[in-house]
Amino acid sequence: MKHKILYFFVAAAMLSACNDDLEDSTFRISDDVPAATWLKENGYTMWTDLLEHADLFNTINLDEAYTLFVPNDTAVTAYLRENGIDEVSGIDSLRARGLIKYSTIAGRSYTRIDFSNDVLPDTTASGDYLAVTFDEEGNYWVNREAKILNDADIEVTNGTIFIIDKVLDPVDETIYDRITGTSDWKLFSDLLAATGTDVMAQPQGRASYTCFVVPDNVFRDAQITSLAELADRLGAGNNSAEWKNADNAMYRFAAYHFIARGAFSTNRLNYLPTTSDPLLETEAEAAYIEMSITDGEFYINYDKEIKDGVQITEGDITCKNGVIHVIDGLMTIKDPSTLPVVTWDLTDNRVLSGLYPDYRLTSSREEIIHRMDSLVDNPRFPDFTYHWNPDISHASYYVAATTDTVRNRLLNNDALQLQLGQYNSITMTTPTIIADSTTYTIGVAHYNEFAEEPGNRITIYVDSVEIGYIFTSGKYQDRSTVVSGTDSTAMPVGVGSVKFPYTGRHEIRIEDNTGATVQLDYILFTPKNKK
Numbered sequence: 001m002k003h004k005i006l007y008f009f010v011a012a013a014m015l016s017a018c019n020d021d022l023e024d025s026t027f028r029i030s031d032d033v034p035a036a037t038w039l040k041e042n043g044y045t046m047w048t049d050l051l052e053h054a055d056l057f058n059t060i061n062l063d064e065a066y067t068l069f070v071p072n073d074t075a076v077t078a079y080l081r082e083n084g085i086d087e088v089s090g091i092d093s094l095r096a097r098g099l100i101k102y103s104t105i106a107g108r109s110y111t112r113i114d115f116s117n118d119v120l121p122d123t124t125a126s127g128d129y130l131a132v133t134f135d136e137e138g139n140y141w142v143n144r145e146a147k148i149l150n151d152a153d154i155e156v157t158n159g160t161i162f163i164i165d166k167v168l169d170p171v172d173e174t175i176y177d178r179i180t181g182t183s184d185w186k187l188f189s190d191l192l193a194a195t196g197t198d199v200m201a202q203p204q205g206r207a208s209y210t211c212f213v214v215p216d217n218v219f220r221d222a223q224i225t226s227l228a229e230l231a232d233r234l235g236a237g238n239n240s241a242e243w244k245n246a247d248n249a250m251y252r253f254a255a256y257h258f259i260a261r262g263a264f265s266t267n268r269l270n271y272l273p274t275t276s277d278p279l280l281e282t283e284a285e286a287a288y289i290e291m292s293i294t295d296g297e298f299y300i301n302y303d304k305e306i307k308d309g310v311q312i313t314e315g316d317i318t319c320k321n322g323v324i325h326v327i328d329g330l331m332t333i334k335d336p337s338t339l340p341v342v343t344w345d346l347t348d349n350r351v352l353s354g355l356y357p358d359y360r361l362t363s364s365r366e367e368i369i370h371r372m373d374s375l376v377d378n379p380r381f382p383d384f385t386y387h388w389n390p391d392i393s394h395a396s397y398y399v400a401a402t403t404d405t406v407r408n409r410l411l412n413n414d415a416l417q418l419q420l421g422q423y424n425s426i427t428m429t430t431p432t433i434i435a436d437s438t439t440y441t442i443g444v445a446h447y448n449e450f451a452e453e454p455g456n457r458i459t460i461y462v463d464s465v466e467i468g469y470i471f472t473s474g475k476y477q478d479r480s481t482v483v484s485g486t487d488s489t490a491m492p493v494g495v496g497s498v499k500f501p502y503t504g505r506h507e508i509r510i511e512d513n514t515g516a517t518v519q520l521d522y523i524l525f526t527p528k529n530k531k
Contacts, residue, residue, distance in 0.1 A: 034061040034158045035068055044163075046076035049088040054096040060104070064365070065402070066159030067105040069130070069142050071167045072149065079167040101125035102170040107363030107402040109159040115140065118267045119323075122362040126170060127206060129263055131316065142168060143318065175211050175319045176201035184216045187227070188257075194227055196244040197254040200283055202321070205353030206360055209322035210259035212289075212300075212310075212331060222330055234332075246285065255283040256333050261348070263323040266315035270298050279340040286432040286503060290336045300327070301334045339438055342525040344431055346416040351375065352397055360412045361399050367407075368399035369417060386416075388426040394419040395426060398519055407447055407519070415447070415519035422515035428508050430525075435500040439528045443494040444470055445521035458518065460495045461509040468496030469513075497528075 033041065036057045040048045047070050051057040060066065071079070076088070085091055091099075104125045115132045123129055132148075134140050140148040146166035154161040173181070179189050179201055192198035201211060224230050227250075228238065236243060236250035243250040259280050272278040272291040279288040292302045292309070299309030310329035317324040353359045358368050373390045388395055398417040400407040407415075418426060433440070442460065459469040500506060508523070 032157055034063075035066055035156045035161055036060040038154070038156045038161065039070060044070060044072065046073045046088055047071060050076070050091070050096055051100060053089055053091065054093060054100055056097060056100050060100075062158065064106055064158055065109045067108060067110040068159060068161045069103045069146070069148075069164050069168060070161055071103075071146070071164050075146075075164065075166050079169075098126060098170050099167065102128060103168050105130075105363065107365065109155075111153045111155075111160055112140070116267075119263055119265045123206075125363070128171060128320065129208065129318070130168070131265060131318070133267070144316070171318050171320055173319055174201065174203055174321050175209060175324060178317065178319055178324055179211070179213060185213055187216050187219050187224070187230075188214050190227055191230065191250075191254050194240060194243050195248075195251045195254040197251065197258070197283070200255070200258045200260070204321070204350050205355070206357070207260065207321070207350065207353040208263040210262070210264040211322065211324050212257045212312075212327050213324055214257070214330060215326055218328060218330065252284040252287065252333060253330075255285075256287050256289070257331060258283040259289075263318075265323060266298075266312060266325065269300075269312075269325075273298075277341045279336050279338075281340065281342075281431070284333060286434060287333050288336045288340050289331070290334070300331060303334075339434055339436060339527040341527070342431060342433055342440075343411075344523045344525065345411055346428070346520050346522060347397060347412070347414050356397060358399055359397075360414050362402065362413050364399060364401055365403055367401045367404065370397040371395075372397055386426060386428055388420065389424060392421050393424045393426070410447070410519070410521050411445070415521045417517065417519045418510070418512065419517050420510075420512040420515070423511065423513060425509050425511040428510075430506045430508055430523075432503065432505055433500055433525055435503045437499070439497050439499045440525045441494055441497045441528065442467060443524040443526070445524070446470070447519045447521070457513040459511045459513060461507075461511065462498050463507050464509070465498075467498055468494075470495055 036048065036051055039051075048057070051060055060068070080087065080090075088096075102124050105120070105122050106125045108122050110120070115134070117133045119129050119131045131143055132140060133144060140162075142148065142162075142164055146164040146168055149163045149165055150161075154163070176198060179185055179192065182189075189198075192201060200209065219225065219230070222233075224233060227240075230236075230253075231238060231240075231243065231250050234249040234253055236248055236253075242248050245251060246255075260283055261280065264280070269291055270293070272280070273293045278291045280291070281288055289300050290302075292299050294302055294307075294309075297311070299311060302309035310327050310331045312325045313328050314326040317326070347360075356370055358364065361368065372386070372395050375386065376390050377387055386395060396417040396419075398415045400410050400413050400415070402408055420426060442462075444458075444460070446458075457469055460467045510520070512518070
């Protein structure tokens, strides 16, 4: 084999003095050729043939940052046999490109040390998510179906290669497809159709979702065999036309089974109880699910009085637009035991996700900026709540470049970019915030383009009342600097505090007192009982 260098680095500190010196080390094999060339030189003939058949060989050799999950020849042969194809050239060229793109992450080169037994944060070149998990024997698996065979990370000049024992077949089914196509989920499927919440199960741009499905046997165990019986149990009324109203109990029950903040794997859900905020906001307004660990078991909405809660019986069913978890209970709406921290991502909007194919893209080498002037007070989008004067101000949708080591820390890799001009402002409507006579502190994560110099002063108003201001600092201020103030150079760490008089949505106005370009990431509302 040509160009080969072997080296290692220590991935974690030793746990005790009697550990093997290399026990916690990760080994890498490094080669000074690009990925496609390495595959060709090292005998991965069939995947190389597929790259050439799909006209992607040279693309995979570009000076990019790639993570490649490459099936060996045995795996490709098995794939051909299963699909009744004699040779690689017999695969339809579009299908061939789909297989390659689904197995390739462009824009970031992962190594084993980056794998966290979870869904990878970056999408593949096909816009899908892969999960890399590991078992008790220390084996790594991609989507729980393909085992990673190489013990050492194979590093080439433009990325990292992992050899796997099965071809990754792209997931084409959406959450909607899975639900409507599964025979023992019929009542849940009918519920979504009857309430109009089936749109939540269908693709919304590049956004991804988490859905908790109640199977028919769980409904039967609760003596519910029809939508009418469910409506009666929930007190939703017998007028099915009203079930589509967002404040109807039937609609709220259905929407309560959807999380719109991404594809939460079982591993991510199990992690939440270890944090200070084990809550997830659902698509039912002002309704949260709460995760907990009791006696070593994971529960959703655990009730201490009856000592029981909802559990996942089948998790991580991957779909084109997110993930499904099958649960063993009805998961009725329950008040959380503590008030949630509200993280308001200013670009978390279905209109944006549907308009821009590069919405929240994590593999762009260049920054992306879309002017949003056509969306000001547009009657087509009544829920789109940004308002500004387009004659004198600009607001844009901003996506950070992968190579930008500062701004790629933005939540979901994007931000609301403002060029308001001096003393001009933008008005937005917050998500629903629970009042409960609690004072909330307000923090703003942001970045401006004044290099290391302090930039402009931004004043924040809530329901027309001035709360406070920030001086943009010429750097990114993230959750840690806003909440805990751990970064002493970030000034200030928050804006102010407010006691909301009612539970609901509130108007936020952001006024630029100086005039500059600033990227606002998210606004954090933290109840005073949180740290």
